[in-house]
Amino acid sequence: MPNVHCKRIRGALSPVLTPFNADLSPSVPRFVEHCRALLAQDVGLAIFGTNSEATSMTVKEKRGLLDALLAEDVPAARLMPGVGACAAPDVIEMTQHAVGAGCAGVLMLPPFYYKGVSEEGLFRAFANIIDTVNDDRLRIYLYHIPPVTQVGISLQLIERLLRSFPTIVAGIKDSSGDWDNTAAMLRHFRGADFDVFAGSETILLDTMRNGGAGVISATANVNPAAISRLCAQWNHPDADAKQIALNEVRAAFAQFPLIAAMKTAMASGLDDPSWTTMRPPLIELNTSQHEALVRQLEQLDFHLYANQAEGNTTH
């Protein structure tokens, strides 16, 4: 049976953390290095997500980072750049650039400034972008993250978009934090050409066992080996034990503001304090948070990128 998804990006992806210099400009060399490390663990690159501080960057800055990856021969087929913004022309510019570069797809937030907007208004927002980009190569992954945007993407809106733009509207990242919602999406679009990605590895097995396409998770920045391994081996007999191990690492990070905590782990793991820098309004962990996190990660025998405890079969 032919796999209709054969050309689509699937599996584990990371919303790639963006390293900043002391003057708050993006650090291209550290960004490229981090992307290479993730690819080496078979983790795809959802650059410019929420965890990338993407909305804190301009279109020009994001285009520059994407171009830097391509110039370093990072395969576009492993890239799913975030393109979301409040202003449609900014979304269109970023999307055209990503499609032109051959990226596997784009991750698209709904416009998120106005609250309580209508389904008709959101449909028009996506339709306007799709019609303007007007490129058959476009693959849009909707980005549902109502805890941040306060503007969600309903099943009805997805249905309407799929009817109008089949193949273009290719899937969704569900960062609702609500398994019931992910489960409803998986049920509702089973058999449709629509890929549901879990927004956190805490529901990785549940998602894969119910026909999901993979996971796009923050902590895949710091724990990529274990996450991508379980995503590929979700039907192995030891999968539940591995899910528990993933959850322990996630829980250690989730005690703190997540992006700051991951940047702390990057700084610690790479022995590079500059990794903790964030663009306001986000701020780095304070000293006691930093020390508490590092202590807990040591207790979990956590190592950046590869979790050696998991890889060691004597455990």
Place this chain on the structure above:
Amino acid sequence: MPNVHCKRIRGALSPVLTPFNADLSPSVPRFVEHCRALLAQDVGLAIFGTNSEATSMTVKEKRGLLDALLAEDVPAARLMPGVGACAAPDVIEMTQHAVGAGCAGVLMLPPFYYKGVSEEGLFRAFANIIDTVNDDRLRIYLYHIPPVTQVGISLQLIERLLRSFPTIVAGIKDSSGDWDNTAAMLRHFRGADFDVFAGSETILLDTMRNGGAGVISATANVNPAAISRLCAQWNHPDADAKQIALNEVRAAFAQFPLIAAMKTAMASGLDDPSWTTMRPPLIELNTSQHEALVRQLEQLDFHLYANQAEGNTTH
């Protein structure tokens, strides 16, 4: 006694509605015409506010509209452009452009993508922009609109900003919709060099009687004459009666999505249906809403720009 506010913009301002063409590009001629009509009623121009659909426009589009006004000899001293965006470099570019043009001030949203951010993070966000723009002519009016941004500006944050950047941080627009909050700001900063603007004309008298600087209100787009008159004559004996009349007009518009309702009134008053066009995710009123609004405005003897019922002393 010298008035420390003598050079500051005060009184009634309008977050200027942005007219769009059928292809969703901004209509420069209709924008200039609308701005002139507001100035003729002594209403200042808070272009690029929430009611302007400003976050739905790019920095380039906003710069173009500002330049168009200046090219038409609209006085920069009557302009308070909104400059808020999620990405600091976008805020900085827009702010530098406004300051360079001699605008009276800028209206600045906090970064609004991330929720639950710290006061320290918000302070750093504003401080980074102020330090980078680095221009003594800069006058920032903070834009507190938590119903939309979900990210508010606390009294403590204002205090800290005033300590670090006196004269630069010049005031606030309080669109919390909560009179208690506006009252607290007026009390807290009485005697400080900090101008509090009501975010709606429904609290115009309360604000002016407690030392406020004026009002920046959506409906000043469509009812500018009456609003600016009461703002100037708030200590006249008939002020309370005039406040009631303002409230009636406001209530008629507020039954519907406000921006769409005001654009309907523009289309109706100017006999120009193209005024109803909005950028997604916002949408125009449906036919029954449109008809209901027009009917109610007729009952109130409302006329675009000038409320003739109020102007007629026989009433």
